[in-house]
Amino acid sequence: MxxxxxxxxxxxxxxxxxxxxxxxxxxxxxxxxxxxxxPSPMDIGSTLIEILPNMYNHIFVTLIEAFSGFFISILLALVLAILMDSVKLVKKAIYPILVVSQTVPLIVLAPLFVMWFGFGMLPKIIVVVLVCFFPILVSLLDGLSSVDKDIINLLKSMKASSLQIFRLVKFPAAMVSFFSGLRIAATYSIMGAVIGEWLGGRAGLGIYMTRVRNSYAYDKTFAVVVVIIALSMLVFYLVKLTQRLVMPWSIEAERNRR
Amino acid sequence: MTTYRSNHEIKLELKQIYKTFEDTPVLEGISLQLKNKEFVSILGPSGSGKSTIFNIVSGLLKPDSGEVIIEGESYTGKTGRVSYMYQKDLLLPWCRVIDNASLPLIIKGMKKQQARETVSPFFSVFGLEGFEYKYPFQLSGGMRQRAALLRTYMFSKDIMLLDEPFGGLDAITRAKMHQWLLGVLQQLEASVLFITHDIEEAIYLSDRIYIISERPAAVYKEIVINLERPRGRALLTSKEFMDLKAEILSLL
Structure with missing residues (x-):
């Protein structure tokens, strides 16, 4: 069944x-x-096969930007979430600013980054961080605050220190929610890098895409879109695979609940 | 050392515990005793503040007045001496059963491997043999409660507080768990303080029962259950059992 x-x-x-x-x-x-x-799907398909060898370098650059941004986001979110969860004052002070920061359109910010940081990878990585960081942070914070009070009390009755409670219960409990944030952020990471690249640079899928679009080669534009989708899905499943390896119980438990 | 201490038989004693939450008195002078290897139930209606008693015994809450004395020492408002078990198993879903049971030892600073070795001989006593390396979600409700009791036992082997531990189970499983609990306790040197609102459960398991009034809670009757041990299911329909039940019902 x-x-x-x-x-x-x-x-x-x-x-x-x-x-x-x-x-x-x-x-x-x-x-x-x-x-x-x-262009029709078959046109796009044949174009894709034709131009794929030329795209390897662009794919590589975009992946590096996306991954660096993604990992920086994870680190940043981890540090901030732990800080915000353990010191309530920090949470109260920072949270509203973070929400507001998410409403600033990236399209406006990205050119500024290019002005400030040049045409290298850095401005792209910053865009990726801006896109990825928030969903990871929010999911982690949710996870940390949603831990069953009774289990925390149980550990307190056993005279566990705050550090022990965090390490043994709160952090592992937040992992499920953390990974759902990671999955969202992972799919955004490729898109973030592409948006960053639109504004100029030497290589990357976003740059390649602007070039082919400016020459009205729509079949190539769509072929790039297919590549972007494929890469995003790839990162998504990588995260899912990691979750399965790191926390085999979480996926089983999810399935059992259904 | 225990020779001159006249009350060495008393493991745990509550003296005149009062507790008020925001102007609502919850406990009004609760006094009770738990002797060595004794099984004592606190029987009372839901919401009568029974769980507050446990939070005070375990040290999570400080009473407004009164004392918690464990083996002659004051433990009022001090955690780390006794642990309790709930209707919810509160097992950590990401830990295997053996690691869940090891949790108290880990908190006390033991290494994971050593904790596992310490815990594992008890799996057969608790009827959990073969489940050591399963995850909680792979266990039935009854088995999870067994694991939760084992964890409670690993924290404090002499005194266990059980707060309606079988309340979430169906009647058939609960009956089996009663039998199981009696069997386990025969093999351990433990005193048990047990909270319940189920009269039959209280009579069947206990040596003594404190009947608690509605909120604000106070002990208004202590009943000694002189039924022979080991107890079997047949007891449930015996005359003595029915008489006790009738007596308690008339009090509530």
């Missing part, structure tokens, strides 16, 4: 996606939409 549902879960979206692709392909083939406005 459970297996049947699993198959259903993966087959239904796949079939739906295939139907959408067929409709798209047919409407381009039959001239409903003109080919230079919107």
């Amino acid at each position: 459970k297996r049947l549902r699993n198959i259903e879960n993966s087959v239904i979206p796949a079939v739906f996606f295939a139907v959408l692709l067929i409709i798209w392909q047919l409407s381009v083939d039959m001239g409903v939409i003109r080919r230079f406005v919107l």
